[in-house]
Structure formats: structure tokens, C-alpha cells
Amino acid sequence: MGRLITKIGRVAAWFLPAVLALQIIILVLREGFGIAIGWADDLSLALHGTCFMLVAAWTLSLNRHVRIDVLDRSLSRRWRKTLDRIGALCLLLPMMGALLVTSLPYVARSWQSLEGTAGTDGLPGLFIVKTAIPIFAVLMLIAGFMAALRKDSPPSGQMDGD
Amino acid sequence: MGIDLILVALVFTLLMAGYPAGITLGGVSVLVAVLASMGGAFDPALFQAIPSRVYGIMSNGILLAIPLFVFMGLVLDRSQLAADMLRATAVLGRNSPRGLAISVTIVGAVLAASTGIVGASIVTLGLIALPSLLRSGITPAQAGGTVAAVGTLGQIIPPSIVLIVLGDQMSAAWQQAQLSAGNFAPDPVTVSDLFVGAIAPGLLIAGLYVAYQWLRFPSVVESGSSIEEPARAPLSVSIIGLLSPMFLIVAVLGSVVSGLATPTEAASLGAAAALLLALLLRRLTLPLFREIVEEAAHLTSIIFLIVIGASMFSLVFRGLGGEARVEALLGGLPGGAMGAVFVVMVVIFVLGFFLEFLEITYLVVPLVAPVLLALPMADGQMMSPVWLGVLIAVNLQTSFLTPPFGVSLFYLRSVAARTITTTALYRGVAPYVLLQLIVLGLLFAFPGLATSLPKLLSAG
Numbered sequence: 001m002g003r004l005i006t007k008i009g010r011v012a013a014w015f016l017p018a019v020l021a022l023q024i025i026i027l028v029l030r031e032g033f034g035i036a037i038g039w040a041d042d043l044s045l046a047l048h049g050t051c052f053m054l055v056a057a058w059t060l061s062l063n064r065h066v067r068i069d070v071l072d073r074s075l076s077r078r079w080r081k082t083l084d085r086i087g088a089l090c091l092l093l094p095m096m097g098a099l100l101v102t103s104l105p106y107v108a109r110s111w112q113s114l115e116g117t118a119g120t121d122g123l124p125g126l127f128i129v130k131t132a133i134p135i136f137a138v139l140m141l142i143a144g145f146m147a148a149l150r151k152d153s154p155p156s157g158q159m160d161g162d
Numbered sequence: 163m164g165i166d167l168i169l170v171a172l173v174f175t176l177l178m179a180g181y182p183a184g185i186t187l188g189g190v191s192v193l194v195a196v197l198a199s200m201g202g203a204f205d206p207a208l209f210q211a212i213p214s215r216v217y218g219i220m221s222n223g224i225l226l227a228i229p230l231f232v233f234m235g236l237v238l239d240r241s242q243l244a245a246d247m248l249r250a251t252a253v254l255g256r257n258s259p260r261g262l263a264i265s266v267t268i269v270g271a272v273l274a275a276s277t278g279i280v281g282a283s284i285v286t287l288g289l290i291a292l293p294s295l296l297r298s299g300i301t302p303a304q305a306g307g308t309v310a311a312v313g314t315l316g317q318i319i320p321p322s323i324v325l326i327v328l329g330d331q332m333s334a335a336w337q338q339a340q341l342s343a344g345n346f347a348p349d350p351v352t353v354s355d356l357f358v359g360a361i362a363p364g365l366l367i368a369g370l371y372v373a374y375q376w377l378r379f380p381s382v383v384e385s386g387s388s389i390e391e392p393a394r395a396p397l398s399v400s401i402i403g404l405l406s407p408m409f410l411i412v413a414v415l416g417s418v419v420s421g422l423a424t425p426t427e428a429a430s431l432g433a434a435a436a437l438l439l440a441l442l443l444r445r446l447t448l449p450l451f452r453e454i455v456e457e458a459a460h461l462t463s464i465i466f467l468i469v470i471g472a473s474m475f476s477l478v479f480r481g482l483g484g485e486a487r488v489e490a491l492l493g494g495l496p497g498g499a500m501g502a503v504f505v506v507m508v509v510i511f512v513l514g515f516f517l518e519f520l521e522i523t524y525l526v527v528p529l530v531a532p533v534l535l536a537l538p539m540a541d542g543q544m545m546s547p548v549w550l551g552v553l554i555a556v557n558l559q560t561s562f563l564t565p566p567f568g569v570s571l572f573y574l575r576s577v578a579a580r581t582i583t584t585t586a587l588y589r590g591v592a593p594y595v596l597l598q599l600i601v602l603g604l605l606f607a608f609p610g611l612a613t614s615l616p617k618l619l620s621a622g
Binding site (some may be wrong): 020045051056059064067068083087092095102132 | 180182190193196214219221226423458471474518
């Protein structure tokens with residue numbers, strides 16, 4: 001399961017350079033050739049939106065999400081572990097549970113009408129983008145509970161990749 | 163005792179416990195809302211608004227600028243272009259501690275502007291500029307204070323992520339305030355307006371830093387210390403390293419200020435140009451590019467998880483009737499609109515010790531800004547949203563620098579704990595905090611400092 005979360009995150013991370021390329025193409029076409037493509041802007045928003053929704057669980061599994069620890073920046077490992085257990089049960093579960101329960105009918109409605117974005121040259125397939133919301137909730141729940149139940153010590157949460 | 167107050171108290175207490183902030187915000191809000199709806203104090207139909215709110219964040223065109231700016235900053239940072247700029251300053255200022263401190267301030271301001279993330283710019287500055295500052299003969303306190311202060315400049319000098327999220331929230335607040343005043347077609351407030359409004363105060367702050375360094379730092383190298391390092395790169399290489407990223411950042415900023423490009427377009431141009439530059443200088447390898455892409459995705463998801471959690475909080479807070487309470491509280495303060503702004507600024511300053519700019523922007527601004535913007539000013543004019551936004555940005559920047567809780571100081575201590583003691587660092591930043599407070603006071607007394615430039619540009 002952990003590997004699946006990492007894999008999804010790794011793939012979704014590449015939506016970001018795709019957004020960048022798309023934005024440059026939009027700019028060049030508009031400024032250079034006077035061509036405006038309505039759906040291209042919608043597509044870059046869709047990629048951007050799904051990117052962070054699908055990467056968030058991977059980030060959580062690496063313990064990279066911002067924590068506020070004013071009083072003691074180097075909390076003991078045991079306290080961190082207890083905190084992660086209580087947090088997963090009392091904070092992550094209600095938040096993602098509520099998101100999952102409310103987003104399922106929301107997304108189902110979108111699928112029923114095969115919703116696209118507004119406008120005459122809107123983007124079809126908006127229902128796929130919206131599906132990222134329940135997927136986000138499920139992946140976050142898995143990543144959070146895996147972190148809480150982990151036997152070995154969690155990653156330090158420092159910047160990686162040196 | 164209102165449930166809205168219980169919610170606020172719970173959120174702020176539990177955030178301190180140290181579970182990821184975005185999840186804490188969302189989780190507490192949902193729990194409180196569920197309990198309140200059992201007692202009839204919360205309309206459960208409001209839960210249905212959660213997914214459309216999340217989708218609203220996913221499809222918010224203003225926030226699209228954030229990953230692009232993050233990407234640009236990471237390219238400059240990871241390809242060592244940012245480090246080159248700082249090394250070049252060490253060459254330029256090699257004969258004078260004063261000259262070195264001033265060039266670190268100028269380059270740091272530009273560099274910080276490109277990343278806009280306090281942590282990243284402090285770490286880079288701390289690793290590269292701090293050692294040469296220390297060798298130059300100024301005291302560790304002065305060197306540490308300079309690096310901590312310069313690292314926060316990215317919060318206020320555009321294009322900063324703080325200004326983007328503030329712009330997003332401020333434009334919503336402005337719409338709301340105008341609607342409640344009966345104006346159904348208000349002029350929109352954009353992120354570009356906030357960028358332009360922040361230029362004069364940002365330059366004033368950087369200018370005061372430089373003036374302080376000019377007056378207080380020694381002008382010549384003392385005997386026994388030397389800035390020169392062995393194996394210096396030739397000066398010509400340094401100058402290319404210094405000028406090209408600087409040109410890039412000035413171009414990005416210029417295109418926004420002149421109205422040629424929206425912040426999102428400028429961000430994508432900047433990111434593409436930074437990539438091109440790194441490629442031309444042979445700094446970009448495929449593994450490094452992959453690392454930058456993944457790191458940018460992490461940083462973006464870190465930011466947006468907090469935005470999602472905070473939007474759940476504000477939904478529940480409003481559902482519990484908290485808005486009316488804020489309105490009554492701020493409207494009843496002595497000193498009218500300015501008194502209310504003053505109180506809010508003090509609250510934000512204190513919150514800045516504990517929370518990051520994102521939490522503050524998404525928790526506090528949507529609650530107070532619509533109320534503040536609708537309060538009548540003494541001269542009968544409407545309060546300027548650009549002024550309020552820039553004031554909040556300078557305030558947050560000052561708060562992040564203020565001992566003992568300023569985040570900037572924590573980041574610096576994490577990379578320079580051995581060379582600088584905590585008390586020396588506090589002594590070193592004190593003059594900079596004083597300068598910040600002066601600018602904050604000036605900005606409060608003379609809103610024109612923030613509003614003149616946007617007015618001038620929109621008129622011309």
C-alpha cells in the first residue's frame with residue numbers, strides 16, 4: 001500500500017512540469033499568434049488541482065507536512081508516535097471521513113451528467129478531476145494510519161534529496 | 163459561551179500539539195461541527211458544501227501561481243544558481259565587511275523574492291553567506307542578525323507567495339465588503355495590485371537595512387581576518403552567476419508590475435527561463451530535474467493541505483455564527499477603523515510567533531478583512547484593501563523575525579547552531595526588528611506608502 005501511494009505521488013508530481021509547459025504554450029499562442037484556447041487553461045488548472053491532491057498522501061508518508069511545534073522542536077520519539085496515533089484517530093479520520101462521505105454523492109452527480117467545465121470551448125471530463133477528492137481522502141487515511149502504526153521510527157521530515 | 167469560541171480555542175490549542183497543521187484544522191472543525199449539529203447549533207446541510215469548497219481550491223486560478231513560483235525558486239536553488247549569486251557577492255565585497263553585508267542584503271532580497279519561502283532562503287543564506295560574513299570581521303551577532311533579517315525579505319518583496327495568498331483572500335474580502343456596502347460591481351483587487359503596492363515598502367525596508375549596515379559595520383577588513391577563500395572562481399564567472407538570475411527575477415517582477423503578465427503567466431515564464439538558464443550553464447541533469455519536480459510537488463501539497471484544512475475551519479466557524487461575533491467585536495472598538503486595524507495587527511503579530519503565514523492568512527484574514535474593509539474611515543473614504551494586505555504582509559515578516567519565537571531565527575539556528583549562540587542572534591536581529599517596526603508604523607500612519615504606486619500605474 002505504501003508503495004502504491006509513493007507511485008501515485010511520483011506520477012502526479014509530473015503534472016507540474018506539464019502545467020508549466022501548457023502555460024508557456026498558451027502564452028506563446030496568445031501573444032504570438034492571437035489564438036486563445038479556452039480549454040487549455042481549464043486543463044492546466046485540472047492538472048494543478050489533481051497534482052497536489054494525489055501527492056499529499058505521499059508527502060504525509062514522508063512526514064513532510066507542516067507541524068507546529070513551538071515549545072520543543074525536538075519532541076521525543078515516543079511522544080511523536082503517540083501523537084501520530086491520536087492524531088490519525090481523532091483528527092485525520094473525522095476530516096477525511098467527512099470529505100469522503102460528502103464527496104461521494106458530489107462526484108456521483110458529476111459522473112451522471114459527465115460534467116465538463118463551463119464555457120463553449122470548455123474541457124470535457126471534469127468528473128474525472130473531481131474524482132480526485134475522494135481518492136485524496138482515501139489515500140490520506142491510508143498514509144496517516146500507516147504512519148501511526150509504523151514500528152520503526154518515522155522519517156525526520158527534513159528536506160530530502162541532498 | 164458560544165461554540166464558535168470553543169472551536170477557535172480548540173484549534174489553536176491543538177495546533178500546538180504538533181500533528182500536521184492542515185489535518186488538525188480540518189479534523190477539529192469537523193468534530194466540533196458534528197457535535198454542534200447534534201445540539202442543533204450547526205446546520206448539517208452545510209457539510210454538503212465541503213467537497214465544492216475543496217474543488218474551488220483545486221480550480222482557483224490565482225493559486226496556480228504558487229507551484230510555478232515554487233518551481234522557479236527550486237530550480238534556482240537546486241541548480242546552485244542561487245549559491246553562485248551569493249558566492250559572487252563574496253568576491254565583490256571581499257575588501258570590506260560593510261560592502262559584503264550590503265551586497266548580501268541586496269542579493270538576498272532578490273534571491274528571497276525568487277523563492278518566497280522563508281525556510282529555503284534562510285537555509286541557503288545561512289550555508290553560503292553566513293560563513294563569509296563571519297570571516298569578514300563583523301561580530302557573529304551582526305552576521306547572524308543580517309542573515310535572519312535578509313531571509314525574511316522574500317515575504318514582502320514580490321513575487322512572494324505570502325502576497326499571492328493574501329491577494330486571493332483580500333480580493334474575496336473586498337468583494338464581500340463592497341456587496342455589503344451596496345456596491346454590486348466593485349473594482350476587483352488583484353494579486354498584481356498587491357505586488358505593486360508592496361514594492362515601495364519592500365524597497366524602504368531593504369534600504370533601511372543597507373543604511374544601518376553602512377552606519378554600523380566596519381568599512382575595512384580588520385587585521386587577522388580575511389574574506390578571501392582559497393580557490394576562488396574567476397571574477398567574470400562570478401559576474402555571470404550574479405547577473406543572470408538577477409535579470410531573470412527583475413524581468414519576472416517587471417512583467418507583473420507593468421501589467422504585461424498576470425502573476426501566473428510571469429511565474430511560468432520565470433520558471434521556464436530559470437530552467438533554460440540552468441540548462442545553458444550545464445547545471446541541470448535528469449536526476450536533478452526529477453528531484454526538483456518531486457520537491458516542488460511536495461511543497462505544493464504541503465501548502466494546499468493547509469488551505470483545505472483552513473477552508474473547512476472557516477466554513478464551520480461561519481456556520482456557528484462566528485462571523486457576527488467578529489463583526490460586533492471589531493465594530494465596537496474605540497478609535498474606529500484605525501483602532502480595529504491596530505488591534506488586528508497586534509493579534510496577527512502574536513499569532514505569527516506560533517503559526518505560519520498560510521494558517522494566519524486563511525484563518526484570520528477571511529474573518530477580519532471583510533469587516534475591516536467595510537468600517538468607515540475617519541475621512542469617509544473606504545479602507546484600501548491593498549494597504550491592509552501590505553500592512554499584514556510587513557507585520558507577518560516582522561513577527562517572523564522577532565525573538566524568541568520568530569521562525570526565521572529557528573531556521574537559522576538549525577543551520578548555524580554551532581557558530582552563533584542564541585543570545586548573540588537575538589542581539590543581532592534587534593536593530594533589524596526595530597527598523598521593521600519603524601516601517602510598520604510609517605505604513606500604518608501613511609497608507610500612501612502602499613497605495614500610491616498602484617494608483618499611479620492604473621492612472622497611467
